[in-house]
Amino acid sequence: MSARPADVASLDAILAALYDVISGPAGQQRDWDRFRSLFAPGARLIPTGGPAGQPARATVLTPDEYVLRAAPGLERDGFFEREIGRSVDTFGRITQVFSAYDSKRLPTDAAPFQRGINSIQLLNDGTRWWVMTVYWDAERADNPIPARYLKPSGR
Template sequence: MRPSILAAVLVLACAAPAAAQQPPASTVEAPAAAAASADAASPEAVVAALYDVISGDAGQARDWDRFRSLFHPTARLMPSGADREGRGVVRSVTPDEYIARSEPFLLREGFHEREIARRSERFGRIMHVWSTYETLHNLSDAAPFARGINSIQLFHDGARWWILSVYWQAETPDAPLPAEYLP
């Protein structure tokens, strides 16, 4: 065996036991529940609160403290779609970055997002919600200007439900909503 390969094997062999003895990675414990108890009491409640807090007419301020209270400290929001060349893209933002990016549009245009169908799966403390949505500028609009699917991951810490992530894709002509995700 060449000396450089032998040295690499020895380093890896010696490092493996050391790595096994290191303490586990730190966990992030959520702060004391800041959400209204009704908002975090069940998966249905936290998802309903999410839709409620981002929705409103043009010029209507959103309750961003309520919005923040729904999300675990490690949470991310991830819009996905395609770039101009048709390649898939995704962006990961914190709840505060979402607020900074979205608030001007929400205030200017009006934005009402509502769930029209849901599929959920739960195991212990974790839950995955496929939430089909439609979006209107005003509740009186005859038709939505967008539809899509929110993939929402939830976590229960023993006291309440938290949103860990919201990952979504809007419907497009190339990616229509599948029948099984519609009402």
Template sequence: MKKLLLVSLLAIFTSYNMLSQETENTKEKDYSSSVSSINAIITNLYAVISGEKAQERDWEHFKFLFHPSAKLIPAGKTPEGKIAARHLSPQDYIKTSGAWLVENGFFEVEINREVQEFGNIAHVFSTYQAYRSAGETEPFMRGINSIQLLNDGERWWILNVYWTQENESNPIPKQYLPRG
């Protein structure tokens, strides 16, 4: 009887331990607060891609911000000097830029925001500066993110992030820079 009880307790403990480990491995982080408002989703967009050199990014959090059909659209000059745009899914962005962000360090900081909202849609014109480390004071790049958002009644989704960098022939207009 003691042996049967011991075997039963061992089986229960092993099952509980396996279930606990499985639950821990499959437990998703709760990112719901990061999509509760326009401010929250924009703040989290910048935070999730930013980090020091060798600092891994939370790509699950990044993907959580985007609608399943979302696109990231960088625009700029091709090597031939023509203006063009590329269309990337969030997963494509991770594949093409993820390693570079970690290898080089990258902090994108919003310096101005213009929001237009109507019903369940919003457009955010977000001016940014980029640094390779949090301690830097001079940005190596500036530009504007045009971010289209949808609120489905439960949360905000990023539908598109369409951006271009500032350059000598295309400086950021004063109206999109911080006032004061």
């Protein structure tokens, strides 16, 4: 499956597409082919979590495994995630983004039900951008998002 050229033409575009493709109202099926098209072969999504007071754990997923795990809840409950701050480092063809986010059931919700940081590694192969990994952790009372990650990216 080919990516939409506009989705992978720039860093801003691929990050916007990544948030857009998982967001939508309850009852709306997401465009999972579009989602998959953003990722390089071998890419991974890695949520972190675990019960309070226990060691953290990371779950390593392929894009297909993420879809199987996340699609039912996203589509049943509604889910809107947006970037609320960004920090970017680039060296050569690789870029590391700390993308702070908030998540709501409806875009009009007064407050998000969750915030956190997506650590996103990307490759620019000279023709397009590819997501290599998305590794994330949620904000908690003992783990607030540092102010430096809540600054706009200057896009």
